[in-house]
Amino acid sequence: MDQITRQISEIGVVPVIKLNNPERDAVPLAKALCDGGVAVAEVTFRAAGAATAIRLMKEACPDMIVGAGTVLTTAQIDEALAAGAQFIVTPGLDAELVKYSQEKNIPIFPGCTTPTDYHVAYKLGLEVLKFFPAEQSGGLAKIKAMNAPFPMFKVMPTGGISLKNLGEYAKASVIAACGGSYMVTADLIDNQKWGEITDLCKQSVAIVKEARNG
Numbered sequence: 470m471d472q473i474t475r476q477i478s479e480i481g482v483v484p485v486i487k488l489n490n491p492e493r494d495a496v497p498l499a500k501a502l503c504d505g506g507v508a509v510a511e512v513t514f515r516a517a518g519a520a521t522a523i524r525l526m527k528e529a530c531p532d533m534i535v536g537a538g539t540v541l542t543t544a545q546i547d548e549a550l551a552a553g554a555q556f557i558v559t560p561g562l563d564a565e566l567v568k569y570s571q572e573k574n575i576p577i578f579p580g581c582t583t584p585t586d587y588h589v590a591y592k593l594g595l596e597v598l599k600f601f602p603a604e605q606s607g608g609l610a611k612i613k614a615m616n617a618p619f620p621m622f623k624v625m626p627t628g629g630i631s632l633k634n635l636g637e638y639a640k641a642s643v644i645a646a647c648g649g650s651y652m653v654t655a656d657l658i659d660n661q662k663w664g665e666i667t668d669l670c671k672q673s674v675a676i677v678k679e680a681r682n683g
């Protein structure tokens with residue numbers, strides 16, 4: 470496992486962020502996450518200005534690991550890299566995007582949920598997959614079932630993760646980290662509730678720690 474992926478895995482949770490106003494929100498949000506012990510963010514290309522957000526977050530918090538999510542094209546990988554992104558997340562498994570990221574030496578976590586996806590991911594030499602959308606695709610039970618024929622993978626489930634089920638996921642050794650938007654919802658960001666975001670991050674880190682130690 471590469472250094473960036475290892476660091477993400479140590480933190481254990483990855484906020485999935487959609488910023489409508491990066492100039493206003495990227496820097497205070499980055500600080501709020503870091504204050505809560507979650508020095509990592511997946512900034513999705515679902516919103517225009519994602520690259521700006523990545524750049525601003527990295528400038529404000531250089532030690533924070535900032536990646537690009539919902540990446541659909543090689544042009545977006547270029548844009549993310551130019552902004553300082555350190556990992557790429559794609560909603561599905563696209564061999565072209567995987568190979569392109571590998572050439573550029575940036576970790577990529579493609580969304581995989583089926584045995585066929587896992588087969589292709591194995592041939593592409595991947596070690597860590599995004600399992601998306603997690604809850605809607607069978608959740609932890611499916612992740613564990615997939616781990617039987619494919620024990621070489623660790624996964625990052627996202628989709629339906631919350632404070633309620635985070636501990637259950639984090640307990641499983643197949644889980645590298647859990648992603649989610651529950652600590653960075655549109656309401657929290659649009660209303661600049663930075664203290665609440667920090668608090669949710671602290672709670673998440675505590676849940677992961679307890680789950681892993683228990």
Ligand code: 3PG
Pocket residue numbers: 485538601627628629630648649650651
């Ligand atoms: C993602 O892109 O990873 C998901 O949209 C995050 O899912 P959530 O909003 O249910 O946490």
